[in-house]
Amino acid sequence: MASFFGSLFVFVCLAATAMAATAPAPPYYIITNAETPSLNRPGLTPVGKKRAEDCIPAVFSQLNIGFILSCKVDKDGEEGLGCPVANETATPLAQALGLNITYCGTGEESNDDCVHDKIHAFLKASNQSALVVWDATDMDSLLENADVNDAGLDEDSLGTHADLILTVVSGKRVGQSSMNCTRLDGPA
Incomplete structure (x- = not known):
């Protein structure tokens, strides 16, 4: 009888390991800052x-977010000038979920691996999803530094449409959709 339970225990452990190994990684989402005024005026518009x-x-x-990542102005102050509005965009969600916002710098003086390393460290240790809220003018750098396989992605539309959500699983873009915000997003 003891060998039966021992065999059963080994079988359950192997099955759990196999299931964990084949379980899909949780997605993470990328959005840009919300709408900003023209002529480089600071802050967000009413919309x-x-x-x-x-x-x-x-x-x-509704998407089981457990980690929020945003950008900060680089050490020399020349890059990431849109980061304050990205942070302003992320703050209400972080407060609603009781989460802190984690930051990575932008530009020449910053760690290019920061975004990739922080997202993947979180996803490896959690079954929750992550959200990246980034400066709309720096999306090319973000996608490169996050190692997102962006084949077929119109990076220009992602940076100019505040309603777009990019969904990424295991480094591959699996979707691009609208937030569908009532009275904010027009027909696509």
Whole structure:
């Protein structure tokens, strides 16, 4: 009888290991900052504030987010000038979920592996999803530094449409969709 339970234990452990090895990695999502005023004026527009305060928390609170990553201005202050509005966009969701925002710098003086390393470390240790909220003017660098296989992705549309959500699983883009914010997003 003891060997039966021993064999059963080994079988259960092997099955659990096999299931864990084949379980898909949780997705992570990438969005840009919400709408900003023209002529490089600071902050979010009224529409951007509504997106950040109402729409983004409603959309992403349903997606099991356990980690939020955003950008910060690089050490020499020349890159990442849109990061303050990316952070302003991420803050209401972080507060609603009780999460802190983690940051990576942008530009020449920053660690290019920061985004990739922080996202993958979180996803490896968790079954929750992650959200990256980034400066809309720096999406090319983000996708490169996050090692996103962006074949077929229109990076220009991602940086110019505050309603787009890029879904990534295991480094591959698996979807691009609208937030569908009522009275904020027009027909696609």
